Amino acid sequence: MKLIEALNILREEQPQDTQAFRLSLVCGFTPLHLATFLNAQLRLLLSGRRVELLSAGLYGDFLGNLEKAGESEADAIVMEWGDLDSRLGIRGLGSWAPKNLDDVIRNVRAQASKVRQAIEANSANKCVAVSLPTLPLPPVSFAPGWQASAFDLELRACISSLALELARVANVRIINPERLDRLSPLSERLDIKSELVSGFPYKLPHASTVAELLSRLVVPATPKKGLITDLDDTLWDGILGEVGTQGISWDLDHHSHMHGAYQRLLHAFAEAGVLIGVASKNDSAEVAKALERQDLILPASALFPVEAHWHPKSESVSRIIKAWNVGADSVVFIDDSPMELAEVKAVHPEVECILFPKDDPREIDDLFRGLRDLFGKSALSEEDAIRRESLRRAPAETLTDANHNGGGEEFLRQADAELTLSFSKDPVDPRALELINKTNQFNLNGKRHTESSWQHLLCEPDTILLVAAYRDKYGPLGKIAVLAGRKTKAKIQIDTWVMSCRAFSRRVEHRCIEELFDRFDVKEIEFDFQSTPKNGPVREFLAAMLGETPTGRCFLSRDQFSRHAGRTFHRVLEASHG
Amino acid sequence: MDDTRDRLARCFAAVFPSLPVDSIARAGVSNTEGWDSVASVTLIATIEEEFGIELDIQDLAELISFEKILDYLQQNPRKAGH
Numbered sequence: 264m265k266l267i268e269a270l271n272i273l274r275e276e277q278p279q280d281t282q283a284f285r286l287s288l289v290c291g292f293t294p295l296h297l298a299t300f301l302n303a304q305l306r307l308l309l310s311g312r313r314v315e316l317l318s319a320g321l322y323g324d325f326l327g328n329l330e331k332a333g334e335s336e337a338d339a340i341v342m343e344w345g346d347l348d349s350r351l352g353i354r355g356l357g358s359w360a361p362k363n364l365d366d367v368i369r370n371v372r373a374q375a376s377k378v379r380q381a382i383e384a385n386s387a388n389k390c391v392a393v394s395l396p397t398l399p400l401p402p403v404s405f406a407p408g409w410q411a412s413a414f415d416l417e418l419r420a421c422i423s424s425l426a427l428e429l430a431r432v433a434n435v436r437i438i439n440p441e442r443l444d445r446l447s448p449l450s451e452r453l454d455i456k457s458e459l460v461s462g463f464p465y466k467l468p469h470a471s472t473v474a475e476l477l478s479r480l481v482v483p484a485t486p487k488k489g490l491i492t493d494l495d496d497t498l499w500d501g502i503l504g505e506v507g508t509q510g511i512s513w514d515l516d517h518h519s520h521m522h523g524a525y526q527r528l529l530h531a532f533a534e535a536g537v538l539i540g541v542a543s544k545n546d547s548a549e550v551a552k553a554l555e556r557q558d559l560i561l562p563a564s565a566l567f568p569v570e571a572h573w574h575p576k577s578e579s580v581s582r583i584i585k586a587w588n589v590g591a592d593s594v595v596f597i598d599d600s601p602m603e604l605a606e607v608k609a610v611h612p613e614v615e616c617i618l619f620p621k622d623d624p625r626e627i628d629d630l631f632r633g634l635r636d637l638f639g640k641s642a643l644s645e646e647d648a649i650r651r652e653s654l655r656r657a658p659a660e661t662l663t664d665a666n667h668n669g670g671g672e673e674f675l676r677q678a679d680a681e682l683t684l685s686f687s688k689d690p691v692d693p694r695a696l697e698l699i700n701k702t703n704q705f706n707l708n709g710k711r712h713t714e715s716s717w718q719h720l721l722c723e724p725d726t727i728l729l730v731a732a733y734r735d736k737y738g739p740l741g742k743i744a745v746l747a748g749r750k751t752k753a754k755i756q757i758d759t760w761v762m763s764c765r766a767f768s769r770r771v772e773h774r775c776i777e778e779l780f781d782r783f784d785v786k787e788i789e790f791d792f793q794s795t796p797k798n799g800p801v802r803e804f805l806a807a808m809l810g811e812t813p814t815g816r817c818f819l820s821r822d823q824f825s826r827h828a829g830r831t832f833h834r835v836l837e838a839s840h841g
Numbered sequence: 842m843d844d845t846r847d848r849l850a851r852c853f854a855a856v857f858p859s860l861p862v863d864s865i866a867r868a869g870v871s872n873t874e875g876w877d878s879v880a881s882v883t884l885i886a887t888i889e890e891e892f893g894i895e896l897d898i899q900d901l902a903e904l905i906s907f908e909k910i911l912d913y914l915q916q917n918p919r920k921a922g923h
Binding site: 265266267270271273274295296299456457460461463467 | 851852855856858879882883886887890891895898901
C-alpha cells in the first residue's frame, strides 16, 4: 500500500453507529506513517466498524509506553533494537567500545525480561500483536560485517528466547520474521534520513508491510474449512485410467515428488481438522483400488467424501459441500485443469478455485504457502481432531431435517444423545469464541467478537453463558453451541447464539432453550435476531417457535416454546470445572 | 507540467482532507488548517513516494506552500521523476 492510498482510506467517513475497534500502537519511536498504514489496514479489514488508533507515548520510552498502553481491544507492539539498548539505535551515541559490549548484552537481556512481563500483563484481557526488531543491527561489534560475531548472535539469541516465551502466551501473536523477510528485504527497511529528521526509522514500503502483518495478527482471517482435490496429475502424477493403479506415482524416482509433498501437506491439514474431499472424473472402482495403495502419504481414511465418476465436477463439489454442511465460501477446490476450475467456479462462485501447477515445483511450493495462509489458525482445538470422523459417522438421517415431527423422531430417540452444558464464564473458552466467529448458518445475528470484546462481555456480572457439547452413539461432536446474553429480573436477553452446522437436526437448539427457561426460571426470552444472507436456519427455528417469521428483535414466552418445541431425548450433564 | 500540478494536488488532498479542492493551489503553512510539523513530514513523504524522489534535507525548510513545492519540482525535473 502506498502512503497516499492509506491517507485516502483515512479520509473516508467512518461508521458512527458501531462500537469502535480501539487499538493501542506501542513503539519507542515516532509512529508517524506506521500509524497511518496500520489505521488504513484495519479499516479495510474491519469495514463496517469504526477504528480508533491510540498511539500516544514518549519518544524513546518504549517500555514506559508499553506499560501505559491504553484501554483498547488489542495492542500492536513494535520494538526495535534501540528500545532494548539506546546504543543499538542510530540516534543514541553511547560507546561502542569493545569493553562495553558485555554491558550492552546484559542491558538487552534485562530489558527483554521487562518487555516480556509487560506484554504478558497487557495480554491478560486482549490480543497483543508483536513485531520484534526488524532493522539491521548497527556495526557495534568489532568483527567485520561478513562474520557473525558472538555479540550479534548473543543479541539475536536473546530476541529468539523472548519470541519463544511470548509465542507460548495465550493472546500474544508474533510477526513471522521469515514472512517479513520475503515481503520486505532487510536492506530496504531502514530510512536513516527520516530517522534523523523526524524520528521515524522505516522506509515507507517497510512500514506498510509491518502494518499489514500486524493488522492480520490483530484481525485474523477466518480459516477455510474444507479442501476438495482432484486426483489425476494433482494428488498423484499420471492418469489413472491410462496407467493403472501401479502406474500413478508421487516420488523422486518417478520425478513426481511434489505430488507426494502435496499429499503430505493435505495429510497435515486433515490431522488439523481440515475437511479433505475428492472430486475426480474417473472410474469409481479404479479410484477405490488406487486409494487402497498402502504407500499413499495421504491415507484414504483422511478423504471424505470421495466423488469419482464422469459427471461434471461442479456436481461433485455440490454434493461434498452438502455432506460437509459448510458454506461454499469456506471451501477451496484444487485441480490441474483450468477448464475444470472454470466449470466449478461458474456454478460455485464463492468457492476458491486454485490451479495445481503440476509442471513447476517452485509454483507448487508457493501453492503450499498460500494454502497454509488460507487454512492456518493460531491454535487447534479438540473439535478439530474429531470433525472428520463425526461427519463420516453421521448417518444419512442427520443430513435431512429431522427437526420436524415425523420421520426424524425415531432416529432421535435411538441416537443415545448426550448434551454436556457449561454455564461457567471462567476460564474463557477459546472454542466458544471460535464458534461465534466462524458460524454463519445458525447464527442469531451474524455479530462477531474479538478476544478482547468477548472477554469484556464475560467479565460483566449479569452476563450469562451457555456452551453445549454433544455426543451420541455415532461419536462426539465436541462443543457445538454457544448462547450468551444477560439475565434481568423477568427475562433473559440473548445477544449471541451460534450452533455448528454439524449439530443440526438433533434438536440441540430446542434443548438449550428449554435449559435456559428451567435454570433461570424466567417466563420470556428476548432474542436479538437480525437477518443475514446466511442465517436461514436460526430464522426458521424462531419462526417455528413464534408462529411467524422474525424480522428483528423478538420475544419467546415459555408457553409459546412449550407449544411448539420438538420432543428431545438428550441425556443432559453439567460440565464440571476446576 | 500540468501532470506535476495534478499529482501534487492529489498529495495535498490526501494529507489535508479538509482543504477544499479549489484552495489547494493557494495552500501554505500560514493559511492551511492542520499544516503542522507532522503534516509537513507526511506531505514530504507522500510527495517523495508519488514522484519517486528524495528531497534534500536542506531544501525542506523552504517547501512551505503548494506553489513553492510545485516550483521546486518543476525546476528540478530530474528530482520530479521526469
